[in-house]
Amino acid sequence: MNDLWQQLFILPTDQIPWWAEVFRSVIRLVIALAGGLGSVPILVWLERRLLGWFQGRLGPNRVGPFGLLQPLADALKLMMKEDIIPTNVDRTIYVMAPAIALFPVILSLTVLPWNGSREWGAVAPNIDIGILFLLAVGSIEVYGAILAGWSSNNKYSLLGGLRASSQVISYELGMGLSIVSVLLIAGTLGTQSLVMGYDLSQTGVLAPGTLLGNGQAIVSVASVGDTGYTVYEHAASSGFWDWHFLRLFPFGLIATGIYMISMIAETNRAPFDLPEAETELVAGFHTEYSSFKFAMFFMGEYANMLIVSAICVTLFFGGWLAPFGFLSQLPAVTGLYVAPGVVNFVNSFVIAPFWLFTKLYVLIGLFIAVRASFPRLRYDMLMKFGWKGMLPVALGNLVLIATSLAVQQVTFPSLGYYGAWWAGQGVAWGITLVVVGILFYGKYVQYQAKKRVARTTDLIAPIRRPTVIVPTPSAPAPEA
């Protein structure tokens, strides 16, 4: 009996049989689903209430206190509605599309950590390639939109699906490159290690006093055997200034900005909501969907908001860590009065998730505020911004981070930790200034030339733009 208890709850993952791991997985999975999908109704409610507030309306306030039960009522209504499958749709794909849209979103929950335990910290806390997993799974999502749009046999749907696919893949580049920047800084692919600031796969269990990669130190390690948790207490002196968004200033911050813009575009939300622009395309790729199939797209979108925010928090904003180190766990003195197991439980399952969700909801609030503040982009502006703005900036940022790190590595023996930091950053800042200067000078020259042309010829005849893709011999492109 005691042996079974040990196997199911206490022993580390690599010492238990596979069925015990299945049991643990199911527990963790239920926690993750409760946190992930359970948040969807709250998100919907929050969004409608906040939008109402921003626009001087009331928002839903009839069903339940403050309208809290409104999303549940909506879900119930959608469940009871007739499931229409229009004529001439591609039936198999039509039915599969909402499933393909929702499936990867749920699967993404697997590697997002909610505390530092290697046994109970995420659905799959021991995977060293969490970020790759997230990217691989996240890329599937776009298929839901494409297939829904194509199979519906509706012109609006087709246009919505096309728009969604190009938009999502265009912004995935900036997103991927900003994630690579963080990997450069952190030197690991595991989500758990990214938050903690060191590479679990390389160091194993760390001794107290170890300095972590992000400047934090481990104060104590609760032993694995008697509590069931491997808890690394972080130094109370660490805090938000150690998180990745402030590392290698301002390059971490630029990567964060690029990721945050891409994440809004990836989830097809305003101001990037062209795939479902209701004034042009009715409802975009899910125009023909009704009943719970529509609800699945809806759920997928909101759960996806939560997932991309959670990835953002994990990568850039310290995951479940508190903004000030001493808030990450109960004060050590508590251990004198309460059993260490209880202290660890509160640290891992109350305090850490509390900080995670606080950060998540701040980001969600940002999503909603952005939606309320900005008008929708035009499609050519959207693509231009993605390909000519985000991609080169993200790539340049990546190169600068690598340069800074390499210079730091080379100068470290002679200059020490802080000297090397200033040397690396100095080189990177210098390159940035030179490149930005050259770009601005080029723009200035172009602007001057344009002004001259405008003065002389624009009044007589409008400038013909050079057609670049198919140059026609009859109309030679005028030199601007």
Added chain:
Amino acid sequence: MPGQTNSLLNSYIPVLCMGLMALFLVVVFVGLSRILGPQRPTPQKLAPYECGVTPIGSARERFPIKFYLIAMLFIVFDIETVFLYPWAATFRHSGGMMLFNLFEMAVFVGILLVGYVYVWRRGAFEWDN
């Protein structure tokens, strides 16, 4: 240690469980409204929705080649990103090889940059002409 060999397998069991759970949920959701909702189809109800106007022709029409172009460019640059991942993950740990690694990456990105500039100059990113 008796179960040491379980390590890798045990790390990926949760992924399998989550996959099965997600599959189950998705299938249930798709089936749910089929079972709970009424089924009273009429020809008008089943027609494609085009704001009340009777649809003309099929929706499976040809669409602008730009979307195709974007997809191809995406593959090029996404593969670039994929190649950068392992490099990025090991860069910090490369010690004395760091400058060499930086140079290698600069060559790789440089080659792509030439392609990027070419594509830009050819106007593949222009949507308004």
